[in-house]
Amino acid sequence: DIHMTQSPSSLSASVGDRVTITCRASQSISTYLNWYQRKPGKAPKLLIYATSSLQSGVPSRFTGSGSGTDFTLTISSLQPEDFATYYCQQSYSNPYSFGQGTKLEIK
Amino acid sequence: QLQLQESGPGLVKPSETLSLTCTVSGGSISSTSSYWGWIRQPPGKGLEWIGSIYYGGNTYYNPSLKSRVTISIDTSRNQFSLKLSSVTAADTTIYYCARQTSSNLNWFDPWGQGTLVTVSS
Numbered sequence: 001d002i003h004m005t006q007s008p009s010s011l012s013a014s015v016g017d018r019v020t021i022t023c024r025a026s027q028s029i030s031t032y033l034n035w036y037q038r039k040p041g042k043a044p045k046l047l048i049y050a051t052s053s054l055q056s057g058v059p060s061r062f063t064g065s066g067s068g069t070d071f072t073l074t075i076s077s078l079q080p081e082d083f084a085t086y087y088c089q090q091s092y093s094n095p096y097s098f099g100q101g102t103k104l105e106i107k
Numbered sequence: 108q109l110q111l112q113e114s115g116p117g118l119v120k121p122s123e124t125l126s127l128t129c130t131v132s133g134g135s136i137s138s139t140s141s142y143w144g145w146i147r148q149p150p151g152k153g154l155e156w157i158g159s160i161y162y163g164g165n166t167y168y169n170p171s172l173k174s175r176v177t178i179s180i181d182t183s184r185n186q187f188s189l190k191l192s193s194v195t196a197a198d199t200t201i202y203y204c205a206r207q208t209s210s211n212l213n214w215f216d217p218w219g220q221g222t223l224v225t226v227s228s
Contacts, residue, residue: 001170004153034214043111044154044203046216055216087154091213095169098154 006099012107017078021102023071023088032092033071039084109134111219125191129204136185137162142207143187147200199226
């Protein structure tokens with residue numbers, strides 16, 4: 001099984017900050033990496049698929065990059081609605097696995 | 108706009124079978140571009156993919172849960188269902204249903220809001 005590790009587990013930042021979340025796979029997954037946002041009581045939302053493709057309707061301040069085992073999600077200028085928990089997911093092989101999450105909090 | 112909604116008992120007794128249904132609205136569950144999946148969040152861990160089903164009935168499961176999981180689909184009702192047998196307290200968590208792209212990219216979107224299932228006597 002492929003294990004996904006996110007860092008940091010939590011992050012405090014201010015509106016307007018640029019933040020980067022890292023996701024590392026235990027083996028190469030090419031670019032089969034997706035990012036999700038989850039807010040309490042709400043459905044998780046797909047932000048980016050295939051490492052760097054922005055899902056329709058997602059603001060362009062979200063960008064993804066990487067390949068192989070190391071990936072990043074960057075939010076260029078944090079907005080109040082961006083404070084949430086973010087998860088990466090590998091879709092390279094069964095079983096599809098997720099990172100443990102990064103909780104982004106307001107400083 | 109495609110929407111998914113989970114339903115089912117919020118409380119299940121240990122050793123019994125957890126049963127949940129996901130109702131799809133705003134689109135057809137028979138879409139050839141979709142699989143339909145179940146995902147949960149074990150306590151203190153990241154999200155865990157449980158398994159997925161295609162409208163024709165093809166299924167595939169997470170090997171760690173495969174012996175206890177059955178996913179089925181009812182195209183006439185635009186619903187798919189999850190059964191998890193022999194539950195324990197470790198199965199207490201939020202369960203989500205989601206549409207999974209049938210392309211090899213295998214991302215999940217949209218998701219339901221999730222339903223909390225507690226395993227307790």
